[in-house]
Structure formats: C-alpha cells, structure tokens
Amino acid sequence: MKFSVLSDIGQKRLVNEDRAAMYVRSDFVHLGVIADGMGGHNAGDIASEMAITQIGELFESATAKDFSSVETIKHWFKSAIQTINHAIFHYSLTHEDCQGMGTTFLAVLTKGKDTVICHIGDSRAYEWHSGRMRQLTKDHSYVNILVENGEISKEEAECHPQKNLITKSLGTEKTIEPDFISFNFPTYSHLLLCSDGLSNKLSLEDMTSILSNRATVNEKAIQLVNLANQNGGEDNISLVLITNAKEEV
C-alpha cells in the first residue's frame, strides 16, 4: 500500500481550508481523510482541522475489533462521526466567529481487501482500475438534488451557479447521517479522494490519463494538483491518493 497526501492552497485563496491526512496503524489498517472546511467568518479551516485531528485520534485509539468486519467498521465510523459532529457544532455555537462553520468529510478505511468509504458533502472518491475511473461517492449537493428531481440536466449541473451549495456537512446540524460505500479494493488500482478544488478543475479524462501513466504515486499526486492550479486554481486543492499497484522500479 502506497499513498500520497497533498493539500495545496491554490492560486486565489488566502487560507487553505482543506485538510488531508493518511493514518496508518501498526496492524496495517489505513485511513485516508479529506475535509474541506466552510462557513463562519474565516473559520472553515477550524472545522476541517477539528475533523481531521479528531478522526485521527479516534482511529489510533480504536481496538482491532472495531475493524474486524465491514459492519464493525461502519459502526465505528458512525459513532466517530457523531462525536466529531457534536464537537464542531458545539464549538460553532460557543465561538461567535465560527457560527455556521462546517466541513465536508470523506474518509476511506482499508483493512486487507475490505474497504469502507464514509462520506458527507461534495468531496469525492474515485476508483481507478485497469485504465478506467469511476466516481464512487455521490455529492451531497444542491445541483445533484436538482438533477435527481429532473429539474436540470447533468450538463447544466456542470456549470451551475449553485454548484458549490452542499446539502450535508459535518458540524452544521445537530445530527448527521453519513453515506457508506463498501467494496473490495482490487489489486493494481488507485483510490483517489479529493476536494472539489480538484474535481471542479479536472475532467474525468484528465484524472484517468494522469493515474494511468507510469509515474510514481507521489509524482501522480503532484501532477493532479499542478493541473488544477494550471486550470485556474480558484479553490484549495487537496487529495489523498492510495495505490496497491506494484510499481515497477
């Protein structure tokens, strides 16, 4: 398992409100996380920082039993998410400048072949396998709801003015229900977690061609971020790239 974690401020923003991390336990359980903060008076980075730090602490202190099956992993995620949601929500109520702050939350936990994705907001997870990419997560976004309700087409959604409105975020409501996706992480594949600063700037074809080239994981990650910056880099750009493809060295 090899991974690369990058979080770039981009070309226009003054603050990086994104956070990204990869945690590895000594029992070879891995956790990759992306949090894209928002809201409050310049407090988006507080929410994303809280999310990343707390999930890491909960992950390190969990027992091996918590990750013994897909079901227990989901259960662990649910309770961790409630804890963090409460912490951010409470913090935002007690700190005036932080009112309304929240963050997207996207985490992938792998244990052997068992892989569980936990997802809130519009940060995205993609799987690359044998030259093909598919998006695993479904954005919790307003435009996605408009598409699902047949109000607008997928093409209209691409350049919709309210593209960034999200309908679910960690820390903005009393309770939160994350989405789960579980699957077998096949060998010779990549898993890409990213904030919308990347997914808004790169087409699926762009990502596919970078992930399909023969560069190392670190080089691929850098190429992805560089391309997002070349394409404007209006937003923070963060990613976690995990691969179990054996690199030819």
Added chain:
Amino acid sequence: MLLGKRISGRYKVLEMIGGGGMSNVYLAHDMILDRDVAIKVLRYDFSIEDDLHRRFQREALSATSLTHPNIVNIFDVGEEGDLQYLVMEYVKGKTLKHYIIDAAPVSPVEAVNIMKQLTSAIAHAHQNQIIHRDIKPQNILMDGIEHVKITDFGIAMTLSATSFTQTNSVLGTVHYLSPEQARGGTATKKSDIYALGIVLYELLTGKLPFSGESAVSIALKHLQTDTPSVRAVLPNIPQSLENVVMKATAKDPRNRYQTVEEMERDLHNVLSEERANEKAFAILEDDGATKAIPVIKDGMRYEQLAKPIHSEMKSKLPQISVEDKKKKKWPIIMGVISLLMLLGLGIIIAFPGIFGPQKVEIPNVANLPLTEAIDIVEGVGLVAGNETSESSDDIEKGQVIRTIPQSGKIRDEGTEIEFIVSSGKESVSLADYVGRDINEVKDLLARQNFESVRTIEEYSNEPADRIISQNPIANSEIIPEETELVFTISKGPRLLTVIDLTKSYNEQTLNDYAQSSGLNIRIIKESFSEDIPKGFVISQTPKVGTKLKPGSNIEVVLSKGPVAKKIKTFVTMVEIPYEPEEQGTEQIVRIYLQDQTHSLAEPVEEYVLTETKMQRIQLQIEEGQKGAYRIMVNSKVIEDEIIEYDSFE
C-alpha cells in the same frame, strides 16, 4: 469592532443595528451633513477577486441612482482598507418580517396598501434596469405606520456571486426564491414579481407558502408544488386577491404578470365591488398537455382491439382443420369393410359340395400298445400302415404316440394309417462344460430337465466361476431327467487380505511381511512427512482390507522424515523521496521488516536521508506465513505492505 470608530473620517459608528451572513449594519452619524445614517459593512474579502470588487461597486453605485419614497436611499459607496461599505438612509423602525410576526394576518386592505408601495418601488427600479433579486420581508423596512421602504438593491446579486466562488456555502433563505432561481437560472424582473407574490401570501396568512425540513426541500417545492390557496387558510379573502398571489407566483414566468406595473394596476382595484365574483386564476393548458390525453386513449383502444382478434384466430383455426381430416377418412374405411364382406360371401356360394359323406373318422389310439391300436384302427375300416419309433417323455416305450393322419380326421374307408410308436425317454450325449462359466451353463441347463445340478466350489488358479470338472464326464449317454449333474467350479485363487502397513512398518518389516504373505512390496516413492518417522510407510496402495491374489503388488510410500520449511525470498525496491519541509533539513528514515527473522517492533535500518533514495527491501518468508514492511520518514509512514507467501514467485 467598529463601534466608536470613524469610517473614512466622516461616519462615526454608533451601534450595530443588524447583521449576519455577509454584512453587518451599523447606525452611524454623518459628521459633515450632521445626520444619522445606516452603514452596511461587507464582511467579504474582495481583495482576491478584482472582478467581483468592481462589480460590487458598479451595482451599488447604480442603486444610488434610485430615488423613490419606498426605496431606502443609498448616499454613498466607499471603501477603507479591506472594508467595503454602503452609506444609506437611516430608517427608524422594524423590518416587515417583524411586523408580520407581530401583526399577521393583516387585513386585505392593509396588505394591498403595503403591496401597492412595494410594486411601485420595484416598478421604479425595473424602469432603471435594476433587479432586486432578493425581495423578502427582512429587506423591507417599515417607516412609521404602513409606510414601507425596500433596501439592499443590487447587493443581493453581488453577494450571491461571491457565495458561489466560495466553496461549500449552504443554501440561504429560499422562502422567496423563484423557480428559475431555484433551478440556478439568472434572476429576472419576473423573479421579483414571484417574490412579491410570496410576500403577499405571507402578509395575508402570516405563514410562508412552502415549508420543509431543509432549504433544499423548500427550494424543490418552489419548483414542483403549486402555491397553496390563500382562501384555503382564510376563506373570507376575496378570490380576486388570491388571484394576485396565484398569478404572481405562477411556476412559469410567462404566466406571471408581464410587468410589475401590471401587478401594481391589478392591486389598485382588486378589492373593488365589481371584482367580488371573479373566477379563480387558472393557467390555460398548453398544447402539449391537451394532446397527451388522446395519445393515451388511442393506445388503450388499440390494445383492446388487438387482443380479441388475436385470440379468436388462435382458437378457431385448429378446430376447422380437425373436422376436415375426419370427414375425408371415414368413407375410405367403410368401403374396405364392405368389399371384404362381399368377398367372403362369394366363396361360400362358389364351393357348396366340399363337405361330402362315405368317410370314417380316424380313432384315437394314443397311449395304447401297438397291437391294440392296430385292432382298433382296422375295426373301423382303415388299414394299418408303417410303424415309426420316436422317443417320448411321457408315453411308455412300445405304446402309440399318435397316428398319421391324426385322430379325429375324416378319411375314406381303407386309408392307410401310419403309427408313431414310443421308443421311451430320450437319452442324450452329455456336453463338455469344463472351462465354461457356471452362470452361463446354468442358463443353458435350465431348459433341460436334469434331476439336479450341483456345484462344488474350490480355490484354483482358474478364474472364479469357471467349471474345472464335471460328473458325469463329457459325452456320457444320459437321460437328463435321471441324471444328477455335479460341477466343480473355481472360486478363483486363494486371496490375501491386505493389512495396514502405514506408520508401523519400515523397510525391514516390509520384507518380512512380503516373504510370509506371498505379496510383493514395492517402494514407489519417498516423501517428506511431518508425523511419520523417516523410513516408515506414509501410505499404501491398495488400502487395508483389500483382497489380493498371492504375488500381487502393494505399493508403499516411505517417509523421508519432516522437511525443512520452504522459504521464499521477496525482494523489491522502494523509492524514498526526499521531501523535507525545508530544503537541506534531515529526514530520518526507519525501515521495519517482518519475516522469518524480523518483527516490526524495532527498525532494522535507520538512517538520515539527504536525497531521494532507492531502498532495497528483502524478506525471507516461510511457507504459509506473511511478511511485511513499513517505511517511516520522520514520524510518518510513507509506505507499507503485507506480502503473502503465495503472492509472488
């Protein structure tokens, strides 16, 4: 905080009177003109977005051109450092939202009065090509009794523009959002008309037309749910007034008032006597909708027609063909039968003299001695002829078996009769059965009436069931019924039962067993075994309990003793990138391995990295075990892997 400070040296900030979201509103004193003003200070940092900054200034400035009794006057647009602000007329009073909370539902007369002012103000703005885009009671101030002023012209646009350059903002107030705005389209003058319709609904009922758990669900209702009837809440509201709400809030902008002036004119006489019995507002169905119904009807009619035709054809056709076949066959059969009957009748008529007289019947002399039989035959006028002997199972020797012609036949007197006389039971020459299979022979003998057939079994080298000898011997003349036939048959060779050789026999004892049993032991292979000691039998073929002929082979596998476990070597090269926070600083690399000789507890290698390096990883992995490696740079794992024994060659 800005309290007590002077903005641009001119406006002294006195107190905060509102705010939230993107802006705060302060009461300030204009030191030059000596009047109270409201200052709206934007919280948004435009410094990174020049386009937006210019746009904000342009739009705010254009709003300063609006002068109307029902529009909050904008005096100035300015900036100081990062601070963007608007200086506005200070309106002492509360927002229409507060008024609705306190006073709604308001009477139709009062509601119409307020709406007339609002439509007049918006009409003025629209004439100046300014669209408000965010009309809501929160943006309407009440100055004294029933005098309203709209504020925040133009800013809504800028603010909504900023909100989408920011990531992940949550949907704002959506209660007055027109369907086209909810869908993401740009706001038009018709969007302002829609919002005015919602404000009227709220004034009349004190409620919002659409509510829901989330902003999103409300936005969807603006898109998909018809505005609820005002009269459903308050039946005494005139239909004409409800119609204003319905027309202003039509989903399709084309069905709304064409202009806000049209809405304003409608409001002027909406409560007049002559409009008391107005019909409810209804949108004319467009062509698409009216066509849809006949299309569906046509489809159903076609199905109804199609089905019965189909089933009639299926059930009738086969019936017709069956009847056809029957009609054709019957005449042929009838014809054949009558022809046969006619033929039979014809034969009887043609030979009438066939049964003539002067004949004698041949008597039955069977079972009588020949002399007696001759007497009888000659007694009826027949002549005794030749005698032929024949063996017979049931007629004694010397007695007549039958005559030719046989008894009962009618013959002319003097006809010669031949006698068949019994020679007694038939004797046969016994066949040679030796060498044949007893089962086969038994089948043959079953048809011959031997007194008995016995078998005696004994071991022999002949195959099992083969007849070794017989008594009487072959070619003896015998009468089966009086003969006891005895066969000696082979049971096959004497067999040996294989014993269990595994675990307790080694080469020495196997030899002893081979000699004593008469079986051959063949060692075909030697294999490793964890639990059978070296030199002893691991397995044998055939297995214990099998019957074997003497001289047969037993194949055994001997143990070579336990094997040393197989170990494979896994080698890979891993790139350790030199990516320090600061160029030149050291990075400490620790390599952890887990294999036959290492555990992950302690690093097997530890060094300082000054440039990107290729690290060789070598693991000795025992069969059935896993190996692993983990590479840490400073305190972070940069790569780890579990290697299964079977996962590589």
